[in-house]
Amino acid sequence: VTARRLDLAFLGFGQVARAFVRHLANRAEWLKDVGISPGIVGAATRRLGWVIDAGGLDPSDLLTRSESGRGFGPALTDGPTFIHDLQSALGSALDEGRVVLVESTLLNIGDGRPAIDHVRDGLSAGAHVITVNKAPAAFAYEELAALAQARDRAFLFEGAVMDGVPVLNLVRETLPGVRITGFRGVINSTTNYMLTEMERGRSFDEALTEMQRRGIAEADPALDVDGWDAAAKTAVLANVWLGARMTPHDVARRGIRGLTTGDVEAARSRGRRLRLIAAASRTGEVVSARVGPEELSEDDPLAQLDGQQNALVIATDVLGRLSITELDAGIEQTAYALFSDLTSVAVRVRRTPGSPPSALRDRTL
Amino acid sequence: VTARRLDLAFLGFGQVARAFVRHLANRAEWLKDVGISPGIVGAATRRLGWVIDAGGLDPSDLLTRSESGRGFGPALTDGPTFIHDLQSALGSALDEGRVVLVESTLLNIGDGRPAIDHVRDGLSAGAHVITVNKAPAAFAYEELAALAQARDRAFLFEGAVMDGVPVLNLVRETLPGVRITGFRGVINSTTNYMLTEMERGRSFDEALTEMQRRGIAEADPALDVDGWDAAAKTAVLANVWLGARMTPHDVARRGIRGLTTGDVEAARSRGRRLRLIAAASRTGEVVSARVGPEELSEDDPLAQLDGQQNALVIATDVLGRLSITELDAGIEQTAYALFSDLTSVAVRVRRTPGSPPSALRDRTL
Numbered sequence: 001v002t003a004r005r006l007d008l009a010f011l012g013f014g015q016v017a018r019a020f021v022r023h024l025a026n027r028a029e030w031l032k033d034v035g036i037s038p039g040i041v042g043a044a045t046r047r048l049g050w051v052i053d054a055g056g057l058d059p060s061d062l063l064t065r066s067e068s069g070r071g072f073g074p075a076l077t078d079g080p081t082f083i084h085d086l087q088s089a090l091g092s093a094l095d096e097g098r099v100v101l102v103e104s105t106l107l108n109i110g111d112g113r114p115a116i117d118h119v120r121d122g123l124s125a126g127a128h129v130i131t132v133n134k135a136p137a138a139f140a141y142e143e144l145a146a147l148a149q150a151r152d153r154a155f156l157f158e159g160a161v162m163d164g165v166p167v168l169n170l171v172r173e174t175l176p177g178v179r180i181t182g183f184r185g186v187i188n189s190t191t192n193y194m195l196t197e198m199e200r201g202r203s204f205d206e207a208l209t210e211m212q213r214r215g216i217a218e219a220d221p222a223l224d225v226d227g228w229d230a231a232a233k234t235a236v237l238a239n240v241w242l243g244a245r246m247t248p249h250d251v252a253r254r255g256i257r258g259l260t261t262g263d264v265e266a267a268r269s270r271g272r273r274l275r276l277i278a279a280a281s282r283t284g285e286v287v288s289a290r291v292g293p294e295e296l297s298e299d300d301p302l303a304q305l306d307g308q309q310n311a312l313v314i315a316t317d318v319l320g321r322l323s324i325t326e327l328d329a330g331i332e333q334t335a336y337a338l339f340s341d342l343t344s345v346a347v348r349v350r351r352t353p354g355s356p357p358s359a360l361r362d363r364t365l
Numbered sequence: 366v367t368a369r370r371l372d373l374a375f376l377g378f379g380q381v382a383r384a385f386v387r388h389l390a391n392r393a394e395w396l397k398d399v400g401i402s403p404g405i406v407g408a409a410t411r412r413l414g415w416v417i418d419a420g421g422l423d424p425s426d427l428l429t430r431s432e433s434g435r436g437f438g439p440a441l442t443d444g445p446t447f448i449h450d451l452q453s454a455l456g457s458a459l460d461e462g463r464v465v466l467v468e469s470t471l472l473n474i475g476d477g478r479p480a481i482d483h484v485r486d487g488l489s490a491g492a493h494v495i496t497v498n499k500a501p502a503a504f505a506y507e508e509l510a511a512l513a514q515a516r517d518r519a520f521l522f523e524g525a526v527m528d529g530v531p532v533l534n535l536v537r538e539t540l541p542g543v544r545i546t547g548f549r550g551v552i553n554s555t556t557n558y559m560l561t562e563m564e565r566g567r568s569f570d571e572a573l574t575e576m577q578r579r580g581i582a583e584a585d586p587a588l589d590v591d592g593w594d595a596a597a598k599t600a601v602l603a604n605v606w607l608g609a610r611m612t613p614h615d616v617a618r619r620g621i622r623g624l625t626t627g628d629v630e631a632a633r634s635r636g637r638r639l640r641l642i643a644a645a646s647r648t649g650e651v652v653s654a655r656v657g658p659e660e661l662s663e664d665d666p667l668a669q670l671d672g673q674q675n676a677l678v679i680a681t682d683v684l685g686r687l688s689i690t691e692l693d694a695g696i697e698q699t700a701y702a703l704f705s706d707l708t709s710v711a712v713r714v715r716r717t718p719g720s721p722p723s724a725l726r727d728r729t730l
Contacts, residue, residue: 023683030542165687166539173538174531176708177395178701242380301690304669314693318388318701320693322530325666328685335544336683343541 003035004349006342007093009042009052009086009127011079011118012104013066015215016132016159019335020102021059027339036346041090041099044082049073052082054089079105079114083121094126097153100345102338103131106219109228109248123147123155128348130341132159132334134232138208139247141239142337154345159337161187161233163308165326166340171241171314178316180241182281185312186305187233189329190217190224191256191276193308199265199273204256215331216308226255230278234289237312239279244287251280254292267295273303281315368400371707372458374407374417374451374492376444376483377469378431380580381497381524384700385467386424392704401711403454406455408465409447414438416449419454444470444483452490452561459491460519465710467703468496471584474593474613477504488512488520493713495706497524497699499597504612508605519710524702526552526598530691531705536606543681545606547646550677551670552598554583554694555589556621556641563629563672564638569621574703580696581673591620595643599654602677603645609652612631616645619657632660638668646680 010017024031024038027041031038040057044050048065051057051072065072076082083101086094093099101122105115112135119136122129123144129136136144137157148155161167171180186192193216194207202210208225211217223229231251238244238251256276267274272295296303301323305311311325326333375382389396389403396403405422409415413430416422416437441447446465451459452505458464466487470480475502484501486716487494488509494501501509502522513520526532536545541667551557558581559572567575573590588594603609603616621641632639637660645654661668666688670676673694680686691698 027542164684166535169539170531170535174534174705174706176399177392298663299669299671301669301692304664304666306664311657319529319691319698320695322692323690325688325690326684327666327687330685333684340539340541 003032003037004346005098006038006346006349007041007054007090007099008038008102009099010040010102010104011044011082012106013043013045013048013062013106015331016334016338017102017104018063018066019331020061020338023332023335023339025059029175034343034346035350036343038342042082043072044076045072046076050076050082050085052085052089052258053154054093079118080121081091083118083125086127087125092248097126097128097349099127100342101127101129101301103129103133103136104338105133107133107135107223107229107232109232111224112136112247115139119144119155123151123153126151126153128154128345130156130338130345131156132157132337134160134229134236137239138232138235141236142202142245150165154341154348156341156344157236158341160236162312162324162326163329163333164335164336164340165310167312167324167338168240169344170324175319177353178318180314180316182279182315183237183241183312184277184279184302185310186275186302186320187278187310187312188224188227188230188276189206189308191230192305192310194277195256195264195274196306198259199268201261201265203261204259225257227253227276228255230276230291234278234280234291238287238289242280242282242287244280244289246287246289250289252288252290252292256293259293271298273298274295275302275305277302368397368402369615369711370463371401371711372419372455372464373403373467374464375405375467375469376409377471378408378410378413378427378446379469380696381465381699381703382469383431384696385703387426388697388700388704390424399602399708399711400715401708403684403707406445407451408437409441409444410437412436413442415447415450417450417454419458421617444479444487447482448486448490449637459564460701462491462493462714465491465707466492466494468494469499469703470498472500472588472594472597473715474588474597477501477612481509484509484520485512485594485666488516488518491516491518493519493521493710495521495703495710497522497702498600499525499594503597503600506601519706519713521612521706521709522601523706524699525601527677527689527691528694528698529705530675530689530698530700532677532689533605534705534709535689540681540684543683545679545681547644547680548602548606548668548677549644550675551640551667552643552675552677553589553592553641554596554673554675555597557670557675558673559590560621560629560639560641563624563626564633565674566630567627568626569624590622592618592641593620595641595656598693599645599656601645603654607645607647607652609645609654611652611654615654615659617653617655621658624658636663637661638663640667640670642667657701
């Protein structure tokens with residue numbers, strides 16, 4: 001197998017991006033075996049500045065610079081400027097479809113920017129874009145998917161929902177000809193952990209502080225406890241699976257703020273559990289979506305989720321309902337979503353005319 | 366999109382095969398949209414005899430002949446002879462990789478034959494083979510997978526485990542670079558239904574009779590209640606995921622025969638549930654696999670499965686544990702497995718040199 005070079009450029013270089021870079025190193029042999037040769041040609045964040053080198057950057061050096069806070073280089077003007085500079089530096093690689101923009105900036109629940117701009121500008125420049133940011137698909141899926149198709153580039157975001165557990169890929173790759181009619185799930189880890197701890201008698205504030213201390217909670221806790229994170233994920237799934245054309249602001253939303261340990265314990269004493277449920281369904285042309293705490297009976301498949309566990313029940317026309325569950329959550333799992341998306345890009349690149357046959361062909365037959 | 370003709374030949378034409386033929390008709394528009402044009406060129410069963418027509422057979426007529434018991438034609442000598450006759454009739458289509466053998470004969474837990482021969486002869490003749498029979502992958506996965514690769518044909522069997530819920534496809538298509546270290550699940554619907562009913566006070570015999578009446582139990586109830594069906598599925602998964610090279614006879618196996626309503630109720634009264642658990646794990650080069658009733662605590666993800674529900678918890682190196690659950694089981698779901706496998710064959714056929722670009726490319730990017 002002749003390895004195909006893929007040039008990665010990072011916008012955002014936090015915990016998830018760093019875990020992804022480490023995973024690439026850990027899986028170097030596997031990547032070689034399937035004919036993928038990834039290299040890093042750029043990285044930029046608001047805090048660390050930016051660096052571009054078409055000849056390749058040293059991953060270890062980037063990790064050290066990021067973790068020490070020493071930084072990459074000059075201050076970043078903004079993402080679009082970085083992408084413009086990438087274009088100047090990488091021209092032919094972009095035309096050949098060998099550049100992958102790895103977007104992992106933080107969620108802006110107001111209007112999804114600048115992440116949407118990053119994806120739009122990246123695709124327009126000729127890059128494939130993979131992201132763990134929920135905003136692009138939550139606010140602008142239809143536009144960005146159409147742009148990706150027009151430019152013949154990938155726009156992938158498996159990490160937007162349930163970390164690296166393949167939720168979007170499950171439906172896209174393994175359920176051909178199946179129509180999804182709705183879904184229902186627990187898709188925010190922080191609030192599920194908090195509710196589990198509150199069942200054990202801890203207070204709302206104690207449980208939240210614990211999640212912040214462990215780096216699991218979103219930087220702005222309102223994103224978790226007011227249901228915004230779950231609403232953004234709901235919009236992603238509703239847009240992709242149900243053709244909803246909605247934003248997180250169209251999701252009927254209640255969070256868990258205001259719920260007390262007493263409320264949670266009272267439900268428990270009735271043999272029930274309070275969980276933050278995200279759901280959407282389609283009736284004719286209308287998609288309705290909601291996020292809010294619900295009291296579940298014990299035989300509900302979502303009632304058994306403890307701690308940071310997530311699950312989605314997917315309703316279909318052919319298979320009835322099936323569900324997929326993330327039993328162990330963490331940064332490594334989220335980073336794997338980027339790895340998985342990168343291999344999808346590689347399969348796509350390999351399938352272009354003139355590319356050599358690949359061991360990856362076995363993966364997707 | 367230029368439609369690509371696929372010639373289907375059926376060995377076995379029972380409930381599942383008929384539901385698959387009906388599903389092809391229901392999804393005719395979708396198939397046309399993605400560029401798949403399936404036609405039936407042969408069908409054979411021990412009960413109904415055989416028929417081959419390279420020009421195409423009428424699906425409705427086959428369904429009627431099967432359901433009425435009127436039969437297809439002359440008595441079948443055996444599967445290999447039918448495949449030999451297919452070769453004479455279809456020569457060039459086989460060479461072009463446009464023929465799909467749809468194998469759905471009954472499980473022979475003794476040595477897996479004749480299903481293994483059907484797959485071997487089908488692949489050798491140049492056909493892709495898709496099957497819902499567990500035996501080929503349970504008894505001879507390594508040999509048949511190597512043969513398929515050598516002949517550049519597909520050997521797919523998504524329906525062998527958890528009906529049409531994508532278990533094998535989940536791992537193959539959506540978990541690149543992930544190593545599976547073990548699995549644990551409830552994968553036999555009949556025994557799970559029986560145990561659920563016994564928890565409600567029904568007797569073992571009443572529950573079994575109900576499953577036979579509804580056509581869910583295997584023709585030979587020993588396959589279900591003695592754990593053979595679960596052992597065959599365990600061997601399939603252990604062979605494909607853990608490289609086990611085992612047969613169902615290598616699985617440490619206990620069934621639910623001998624369990625009484627009292628046993629099941631007693632577990633329930635302790636807040637626990639008896640379930641038939643299938644599990645396998647790898648330690649170094651050694652894979653151990655077992656099937657047997659286990660008493661599960663209520664927080665076990667497998668303890669919540671009622672009736673015919675199935676679930677698999679998959680342990681991985683990168684993602685920790687994830688699980689996939691079939692909440693609604695039935696013949697339609699099993700038939701969908703064949704539909705899903707057929708589209709995988711079509712994607713593969715389309716990717717051969719000279720074939721036109723396909724809308725299906727979007728599915729697997």
